[in-house]
Structures are given as structure tokens and as C-alpha cells.
Amino acid sequence: MALKLKTRTNFPALVSVQAPLLLSKIGSAYTFSLDMDSLISTVFVSSSPRTLTGTSGAIGATDSSIIFNASGAFTVTLPNAALYPGRWLNLKSIAVQTVNSASTNVVPLAGGAAGTALLTNTAGKWARLQSDGANWIIMAAN
Incomplete structure (x- = not known):
């Protein structure tokens, strides 16, 4: 999973997430959960x-x-x-x-x-x- 975000210095960053991602459905809505304890991320700043x-x-x-x-x-x-x-x-x-x-x-x-x-x-x-x-x-x- 890749997330795009802006840092406080306004440099674009790409965060590569390698962690369990859980998709749940409650009624007609979908939610995503991320196990933060096993999160490994790498940030590359352009x-x-x-x-x-x-x-x-x-x-x-x-x-x-x-x-x-x-x-x-x-x-x-x-x-x-x-x-x-x-x-x-x-x-x-x-x-x-x-x-x-x-x-x-x-x-x-x-x-x-x-x-x-x-x-x-x-x-x-x-x-x-x-x-x-x-x-x-x-x-x-x-």
C-alpha cells in the first residue's frame, strides 16, 4: 500500500507501508484498519x-x-x-x-x-x- 502525503516542509513524500491491512464492512460502509505495531515504513523525499x-x-x-x-x-x-x-x-x-x-x-x-x-x-x-x-x-x- 502506498500513501501520498505532504510533510511540514511541503516536500512531497511517498510512504511505502508493509503491514497488515484489514478491510471491514459495517453496513454499506468500508473501513480500513492498519496494525500500527507491525508497521514498517520508508519515506523517500523528492x-x-x-x-x-x-x-x-x-x-x-x-x-x-x-x-x-x-x-x-x-x-x-x-x-x-x-x-x-x-x-x-x-x-x-x-x-x-x-x-x-x-x-x-x-x-x-x-x-x-x-x-x-x-x-x-x-x-x-x-x-x-x-x-x-x-x-x-x-x-x-x-
Whole structure:
């Protein structure tokens, strides 16, 4: 179950709930009950796109969109996929550069074994990744 809410700082947040959910019917009305004692939730707060320059950098815990603006090869450290199952990352290059992961944890768009390639050396390349709990899967790219 996913709940959308606004935090006090007005950042949109997605709460993923993994807990027993009970649906009850009283007359013609339905009610939902959630066992708060067994509630496990993860909150991902979206942030503004961040631009990385130079030759290497890391994606932070609250980053969701990254713009690469460097020359030559760029090595990025992705968050540990095991800590963020289901998390999405949007990556975009605005310069002629190759972007690779610092670890062998990226499954290509066509599938297969995990590698390091993220973006080829053409300005305007982008990829949308999602964590499967073990690796970052390229779900869409150009």
C-alpha cells in the first residue's frame, strides 16, 4: 500500500507501508484498519535535480534526479540498492561524457548481467533506474 502525503516542509513524500491491512464492512460502509505495531515504513523525499561535475561523485539518500555536466568519463557511486528497494533514480547527461557506476550494480535496459555502464558519451542521454533490492535496473533510456 502506498500513501501520498505532504510533510511540514511541503516536500512531497511517498510512504511505502508493509503491514497488515484489514478491510471491514459495517453496513454499506468500508473501513480500513492498519496494525500500527507491525508497521514498517520508508519515506523517500523528492529533492530538486542536482548537477554533478568533475570526474566522480555520489548520489545521496534524498537525490532522485541527477544531471551530469562534466567532460570525459564520469564515475558515480549509486546508493546501495539493498537499502532502497523500489527507489527510482533519473539520470541525465548534458555534456559529451560517458557515465559509469563505481560498482558492478547496473542491469542494462535489454537485461542480462549487471555491469557498470549508465550513459554513453553523447549529450542528452538519459536513463531511469529502479532498485530491485540487489541492483539498479535501467527501466527506460535513450
